[in-house]
Amino acid sequence: MAQLKAISPNSSINLACYGPRRNTLLYSDNLSCSRKLSSFREVSGRASALHGLAILSKKGSVTLAADNPGIRAVLSSDGEMEVSTATKAGGLRGKLNKVVLAYSGGLDTSVIVPWLRENYGCEVVCFTADVGQGIKELDGLEEKAKASGACQLVVKDLKEEFVSDYIFPCLRAGAIYERKYLLGTSMARPVIAKAMVDVAREVGADAVSHGCTGKGNDQVRFELTFFALNPELNVVAPWREWDITGREDAIEYAKKHDVPVPVTKKSIYSRDRNLWHLSHEGDILEDPANEPKKDMYMMSVDPEDAPDQPEYVEIGIASGIPVSIIGKNLSPASLLAELNEIGGRHGVGRIDMVENRLVGMKSRGVYETPGGTILFNAVRELESLTLDRETIQVKDSLALKYAELVYAGRWFDPLRESMDAFMEKITETTTGSVTLKLYKGSVSVTGRTSPHSLYRQDISSFESGQIYDQADAAGFIRLYGLPMRVRAMLEKGI
Numbered sequence: 001m002a003q004l005k006a007i008s009p010n011s012s013i014n015l016a017c018y019g020p021r022r023n024t025l026l027y028s029d030n031l032s033c034s035r036k037l038s039s040f041r042e043v044s045g046r047a048s049a050l051h052g053l054a055i056l057s058k059k060g061s062v063t064l065a066a067d068n069p070g071i072r073a074v075l076s077s078d079g080e081m082e083v084s085t086a087t088k089a090g091g092l093r094g095k096l097n098k099v100v101l102a103y104s105g106g107l108d109t110s111v112i113v114p115w116l117r118e119n120y121g122c123e124v125v126c127f128t129a130d131v132g133q134g135i136k137e138l139d140g141l142e143e144k145a146k147a148s149g150a151c152q153l154v155v156k157d158l159k160e161e162f163v164s165d166y167i168f169p170c171l172r173a174g175a176i177y178e179r180k181y182l183l184g185t186s187m188a189r190p191v192i193a194k195a196m197v198d199v200a201r202e203v204g205a206d207a208v209s210h211g212c213t214g215k216g217n218d219q220v221r222f223e224l225t226f227f228a229l230n231p232e233l234n235v236v237a238p239w240r241e242w243d244i245t246g247r248e249d250a251i252e253y254a255k256k257h258d259v260p261v262p263v264t265k266k267s268i269y270s271r272d273r274n275l276w277h278l279s280h281e282g283d284i285l286e287d288p289a290n291e292p293k294k295d296m297y298m299m300s301v302d303p304e305d306a307p308d309q310p311e312y313v314e315i316g317i318a319s320g321i322p323v324s325i326i327g328k329n330l331s332p333a334s335l336l337a338e339l340n341e342i343g344g345r346h347g348v349g350r351i352d353m354v355e356n357r358l359v360g361m362k363s364r365g366v367y368e369t370p371g372g373t374i375l376f377n378a379v380r381e382l383e384s385l386t387l388d389r390e391t392i393q394v395k396d397s398l399a400l401k402y403a404e405l406v407y408a409g410r411w412f413d414p415l416r417e418s419m420d421a422f423m424e425k426i427t428e429t430t431t432g433s434v435t436l437k438l439y440k441g442s443v444s445v446t447g448r449t450s451p452h453s454l455y456r457q458d459i460s461s462f463e464s465g466q467i468y469d470q471a472d473a474a475g476f477i478r479l480y481g482l483p484m485r486v487r488a489m490l491e492k493g494i
Contacts, residue, residue: 091121098123098205099236100196102222103153104137105144107262108211111250112238113148114257116209120236125152127199129192131162132275132333147260154199159275162191163332166411167276167372171379172320173423174395175403180353182369182376183406184277189218190411193225200233207234214240217358221409228412269296275336277349277369288354288364299340299368303347303441310439312446313342315378317434320427322375336371343370347441358408374443378434381445385453386430395426 099116103109103126113124126145130138138155145153166187177183196208208226212219219237226233244250247266254261270282278299284290294302316324323329325338343349349370357363383392398419405416432450436443459467 091117091119093119093241094121096120096122096207096234096236098125098203099207099209100125100127100154100200100203100205101150101208102192102196102210103128103141103145103150104211105141105262107247107250107254107266110144110148110259110262111244111254111257112209112211113145113150114259115238115242115253116236117149118257119241120207122207123152124150125154125199125203125205126150127196128153128155129195130155130157130159131188131191132159132337133273137273144260144262149257149259152203154203156195156199158191158195159333160331162188163275163336166191167336168321168332169420169423170402170406171322171372171375172427173402173420174376174380174383174399175406176376176399177403177407178353178355180351181355181365181367181407182277182351182372183403184274184367184369184372185218185272185279186221186407186409187276187411188272188274189221189409190225193222194229196222197226197229197233200230205233207236209236209238212237212239215359215361217407217409220358221411224409225412273298275333275340276372277367280366280368281363285364285366292352292366296366297350297368300344300350300370301347303350306345306347306440310437311342311346312435312437313339313374314433314435315375316432317379317382318431320379320383320423320430322378336375339371339374341371343374343438343443344368346370346438348438348443349373350441374436374438377436377443377445379430381434381448382430382432382450383427385432385448385450385455387426388454391426395423398422 096116099120099122101109101112101116101124103113105128109126113126116122116124126141126148128138128141141155142153170183170187175183177186199205200208210219210222212222214237219240223235223237226235238244244253251261253259268283269280269285272279280292280296285292314326315322316327316329322332322335325335325342330338349368349372351367351369352364353367354362354364383395387395402416402419402423405411405413405419410416429452430450431452432448434445435447437446456467
């Protein structure tokens with residue numbers, strides 16, 4: 001069974017997929033996945049997402065074409081894959097040729113692989129995106145995918161693309177959902193889904209699939225991205241179709257289909273981690289009255305246990321985008337990773353909130369966003385120097401809608417793209433540096449400077465100056481307060 005792993009230095013990870021409606025597929029394509037490949041082949045190149053990467057496998061040969069050199073692909077095989085009669089003829093619910101599955105290697109996605117083959121008679125290409133969830137999450141994925149029945153595994157490193165093309169635009173816009181949430185999961189889903197669409201094109205898949213439940217926001221975020229980028233793709237969402245209702249059912253199905261059950265310890269919390277944040281849901285958090293347990297947190301120390309001495313950090317910003325830490329220029333992903341380390345050791349960036357999910361219900365979540373919290377404070381503070389009052393007010397009002405669009409999965413909506421063009425234009429002069437003090441969970445600004453600062457000490461000083469004559473204020477106040485004065489005169493009969 002052939003296995004493919006493609007890794008690019010400019011990619012990011014996230015898992016999501018969507019698929020066709022049940023009993024509506026009439027495809028007649030024949031499936032063939034029996035082939036023998038050489039043990040290892042490596043092709044080098046360069047790429048930042050999945051664009052420009054084409055993988056063609058036929059009769060044991062593999063061709064890798066990439067517009068951007070720098071992608072490393074490894075193919076391995078230790079045998080040929082047997083295809084069942086059911087797979088060749090179709091499945092219980094219809095017929096698909098090839099499905100790209102958002103794959104994590106956990107119980108749910110491991111079970112989805114044989115379920116797709118059984119129900120849609122298709123080849124399954126597993127896709128994993130590295131968006132900064134940690135190297136441990138990627139260990140052993142090739143073996144797990146193969147054991148589950150997949151014919152191919154594609155792994156893409158999307159971290160740089162995730163930060164530069166998704167996180168930083170939201171940061172520049174000042175997007176924050178319901179006063180607290182910095183959109184960590186919301187921003188990650190479209191970059192993963194976009195990569196899945198690219199992979200589907202490159203491997204010739206006619207469908208995509210994901211393991212999102214029918215109660216959450218992620219199913220919407222993935223599928224709206226699929227619709228926007230390739231409306232012809234079928235979307236399969238097993239959790240909205242199958243009869244599996246829980247972990248025990250999934251384990252039983254895995255045993256029945258000879259799929260090794262992952263032996264990893266199941267967390268009592270539902271977590272999502274990427275380079276921007278770590279979210280926690282479930283267990284005692286389902287009661288909003290319960291305080292989170294101290295041992296739940298993973299990215300940040302308890303503020304009470306943080307160092308007794310504050311740490312100062314200077315963030316360099318160019319046109320609303322962070323570019324450096326204490327004068328050291330870094331790539332977007334490297335900059336965020338370093339700030340996560342710095343903020344985490346001071347207990348910065350913990351948020352506990354009850355939010356309104358897109359599907360209508362309220363949910364309670366706890367988020368750790370150490371580096372993001374530092375950056376959000378820095379960019380917003382620099383704007384106090386570079387933007388005038390009216391501009392800040394309009395920008396803040398649009399930021400609310402921007403955040404709502406991102407939360408709702410409408411990243412590729414023309415409205416968000418148009419708003420982003422406004423944000424890019426309005427922050428052209430937001431360049432400079434901000435110094436912040438980190439101390440036991442708090443972030444406070446201690447200094448800010450910009451070559452485009454609208455702050456003038458000679459005007460703001462209490463000393464008299466030539467530009468601002470304090471005597472002019474009397475006439476200004478009389479005119480500015482005229483409507484209030486007229487109303488008071490009417491009420492008093494004057």
